[in-house]
Amino acid sequence: MWQLLQFPLCPFSRKVRLLMAEKGIAIELVREHPWERRDEFVDLNPAGETPVLVEPGGGTVLIGSQPIAEFFDETVDRMPLIHGTAAQRGEIRRLTAWFDEKLFREVVEPLMVERMRKRLVSHESPDTRMLREAMRIGNNHLDYLDYLLDHRRWIAGASLSLADFTAAAHLSVIDYLGALDWRSHKQTKDWYAVMKSRPSFRPLLSERMEVIVPPPHYDKVDF
CATH class of the missing domain: 3.40.30.10 (Glutaredoxin)
Incomplete structure (x- = not known):
């Protein structure tokens, strides 16, 4: 194993x-x-x-x-996640990099530092200015996801791909830290509910970090 x-x-x-x-x-x-x-x-x-x-x-x-x-x-042939034509594979890789690099750098990493590492490691208080800025930028990323999902069934096109799982992995961390406002993002919220309902997602949603408690909706598919 x-x-x-x-x-x-x-x-x-x-x-x-x-x-x-x-x-x-x-x-x-x-x-x-x-x-x-x-x-x-x-x-x-x-x-x-x-x-x-x-x-x-x-x-x-x-x-x-x-x-x-x-x-x-x-x-591994089962469940190919980088698939399609060369152009389609390029789009999957582009969006995967978007979430792994841009979303992580601008939103996930600052939130992890302020809401997790300062609490668990250095025992400092979070910088509220940094938190507000990360949440503001996070909302912009949700706007972009709404745009993509207005024009496509899945984030990178007609089929589920690595871009969807990458985005969902990052959003799940932001959501655990209580920094996502889903109210004006129906397209992305509906897509994320589908991702959360997959059996692969359930173990992640059931885990809890010491001292850091997620919001009540975190592990609910219908949220």
């Missing part, structure tokens, strides 16, 4: 967990606190970031959510 070194509120770890569940690949979860920079973990990934996936018996080591996703999409 593959061993996944991950952190529960890391959106990249969540992305890999969703991917592996959709492809029917069993994994053993190992909780890693990246900020501790444990020697054995840094030996596997000098960047000290989750996720890291280790093959049974200490063989292949895969680092980073996108290399892991590409590896299993190339080697």
